[in-house]
Amino acid sequence: MELIAEEIPCEQRLVEMGxxxxQLAGAVWRAQLPAFVERELAAVEQADVLVVATPVFRGSYTGLFKHFFDFVDQDALIDKPVLLAATGGSERHALMIDHQLRPLFSFFQARTLPLGVYATDKDFADYRLQNEALIQRARLAVERALPLVELSRLPRSANAEEMIAA
Incomplete structure (x- = not known):
């Protein structure tokens, strides 16, 4: 998120599943969710861009992560740029981004960015990325995302006109 904020003015918002x-665990319908969770869902649905990161648990995203996205309106993320990221205990789970996260956001018809960012415990120190190659990969992912973010910020009619003119 910080890398995007360095490039374009934006309001950052962190939604922490923990x-x-x-409040989320017992809900089956969105109407059952408390206002706090509803605000977080609305923030995700209304964002110009999403940076979605999850730990890998048994080769996939966590159940709580999936349960949250089960409440997101299926049309809310159409054409929204989504940068995918994951963390895991070893490099063995790096393909989780392509085999688990990408299909989930394809259901939402979101524009998942082609470059995902996967990190292991060794890449962090004091909860911050320390691996320079991984930091450069994250910067490249953001650089490639910026044109889509700018395009998504245009009003729908201008967005269509820009795409026709391109």
Missing amino acids: QLAP
Whole structure:
């Protein structure tokens, strides 16, 4: 998120699944969710761009992560740029981005960016990325995302005109 904010003015918002767990766990319908969770869902649905990151758990995203996205309106993410990221204990799970996250966001018809970012425990120090090659990969992913973010910020009619003119 910080890398995007360095390039374009934006409001950053972090949605932490751990904080939502108690309110999210028992809900089956969106109407059952408390206002706090509803605000987080609305923030995701209204964002210009999403940076979606999850730990790998048993070769996939966590159940809580999936449960949250089960409540996202299926049309809310259409054409929204999504940068995919994951963390895991070893490099063995790096393809999780392509085999688990990408199909989930394809359901939403989101524009998943082609370059995902996968990190292991060794890439962090004090909860911050320290691996320079990985930092450069994240910068490249953001660089490639910026034109889509700018395009998504245009009003729908201008967006269509820009695509026709291109």
